[in-house]
Amino acid sequence: MQTIVASSGLPADVYSAKCPTRQVLDHIAGKWTILIVDALLATGTMRYSDLSRRIGGVSQKMLTQTLRQLEADGFLTRTIHPTIPPRVEYELTPLGRSLAVPIAALRRWTEEHINEIEEARSAGTAS
Amino acid sequence: MQTIVASSGLPADVYSAKCPTRQVLDHIAGKWTILIVDALLATGTMRYSDLSRRIGGVSQKMLTQTLRQLEADGFLTRTIHPTIPPRVEYELTPLGRSLAVPIAALRRWTEEHINEIEEARSAGTAS
DNA sequence: CCGGATCCCTCAAGATACTG
DNA sequence: CAGTATCTTGAGGGATCCGG
Numbered sequence: 569m570q571t572i573v574a575s576s577g578l579p580a581d582v583y584s585a586k587c588p589t590r591q592v593l594d595h596i597a598g599k600w601t602i603l604i605v606d607a608l609l610a611t612g613t614m615r616y617s618d619l620s621r622r623i624g625g626v627s628q629k630m631l632t633q634t635l636r637q638l639e640a641d642g643f644l645t646r647t648i649h650p651t652i653p654p655r656v657e658y659e660l661t662p663l664g665r666s667l668a669v670p671i672a673a674l675r676r677w678t679e680e681h682i683n684e685i686e687e688a689r690s691a692g693t694a695s
Numbered sequence: 696m697q698t699i700v701a702s703s704g705l706p707a708d709v710y711s712a713k714c715p716t717r718q719v720l721d722h723i724a725g726k727w728t729i730l731i732v733d734a735l736l737a738t739g740t741m742r743y744s745d746l747s748r749r750i751g752g753v754s755q756k757m758l759t760q761t762l763r764q765l766e767a768d769g770f771l772t773r774t775i776h777p778t779i780p781p782r783v784e785y786e787l788t789p790l791g792r793s794l795a796v797p798i799a800a801l802r803r804w805t806e807e808h809i810n811e812i813e814e815a816r817s818a819g820t821a822s
Numbered sequence: 823c824c825g826g827a828t829c830c831c832t833c834a835a836g837a838t839a840c841t842g
Numbered sequence: 843c844a845g846t847a848t849c850t851t852g853a854g855g856g857a858t859c860c861g862g
Contacts, residue, residue, distance in 0.1 A: 571806050575813050580806035583730060585752030592812055593805045597726040603710065616825055625712030627855050632826060642815025652862065653824040663811055670804050673797040678720045679698050679707035684790055685719055686702050688769025743844050754836050759845065780843045781842090 595641065596667070600626055600634040605660070606675050608644065609668035613659045643667060722768065723794070727753055727761040732787070733802050735771065736795035740786045770794060 571580040573588050580589045595601060603623045608614055620631055635658060638644045643664035649655040660668060698707040700715050707716045722728060730750045735741055741749070747758055762785060765771045770791035776782040787795060
């Protein structure tokens with residue numbers, strides 16, 4: 569099946585630097601995006617601090633920035649509860665959950681093949 | 696199934712910044728990695744200049760750097776034919792082809808859902 | 823206290839030019 | 843053809859501040 573991109577009227581092609589699909593792929597490819605979406609698929613609704621604690625090594629700046637990007641792309645919703653202290657909850661949309669499927673597959677692949685990769689690495693450095 | 700990482704003796708966990716799986720995921724997540732692996736899955740063996748032409752917007756530096764990384768991780772092989780002019784061919788290993796499956800799924804997802812994403816974006820900016 | 827926004831600085835990506 | 847060398851720029855990390 570071939571998709572025609574509405575905004576450009578051209579066929580979707582991630583190999584073309586100007587194609588809108590490519591920009592989207594670049595966002596998805598970001599390491600924080602993958603971890604956030606995968607965490608939300610597993611956990612359901614999460615607060616800002618939950619995500620911050622769950623995802624090791626993420627800075628507040630990048631967490632906020634990536635969450636806003638994901639919200640703009642329609643992958644998740646951001647719900648503010650104006651209580652004291654404030655509560656902000658993030659949850660995947662149906663679109664976000666459909667993206668989470670291939671992303672979770674990628675995470676699983678990494679965890680399942682890590683030992684093969686480490687073997688290849690030590691084989692390379694040994695020569 | 697839970698994988699124990701040989702080098703650390705700990706369970707695989709991409710959410711931990713120090714886990715080896717996380718470093719691997721960060722490489723895989725890179726936009727160039729995804730495009731290179733996906734291109735090689737579709738085409739089989741490719742020369743340096745083939746990849747350079749196929750992947751729009753990649754600089755020589757990043758192409759070389761990413762290819763060396765993928766070679767070190769055991770995802771592809773690099774074969775030099777010492778002819779004049781020189782020929783260098785890249786091809787996925789079995790490990791690389793197994794990685795290409797979830798990566799191709801991600802590319803396909805992007806191309807198939809681009810119109811939904813653009814709709815979400817314009818809905819957001821309109822408000 | 824939570825969920826950021828802001829400032830500053832570093833390091834890696836990208837453009838450009840050159841070479842075996 | 844298939845890279846390396848060099849320089850530049852800006853995305854990303856750390857620390858700090860702030861409104862509710």
